[in-house]
Amino acid sequence: MHQSPTIPHNERMASTVDDFCVRNAIGRSTFYKEVRAGRLMLRKIGRKTVVLREDEDAWRQSLPVLETREAA
Numbered sequence: 001m002h003q004s005p006t007i008p009h010n011e012r013m014a015s016t017v018d019d020f021c022v023r024n025a026i027g028r029s030t031f032y033k034e035v036r037a038g039r040l041m042l043r044k045i046g047r048k049t050v051v052l053r054e055d056e057d058a059w060r061q062s063l064p065v066l067e068t069r070e071a072a
Helices: 017-024 028-036 053-062
Strands: 014-016 043-045 048-052
Touching: 014 017, 014 053, 017 028, 017 048, 017 053, 048 053
Parallel strands: none
Antiparallel strands: 014 048, 043 048
């Protein structure tokens, strides 16, 4: 049986839905909300649903920046 080498997450070209959610600290419902809103793209590899690393990076960059108040 052929065994594939383990590739670190930061070097993978695509992530599963579960890996994406864990890495970005969001739940599956938020994940699919982002997909439905068109802010996150999904791809299919056979029956598996994945997010390309470049799509994940673009999604992360599109998140709003938190505005903070200056200390009084």
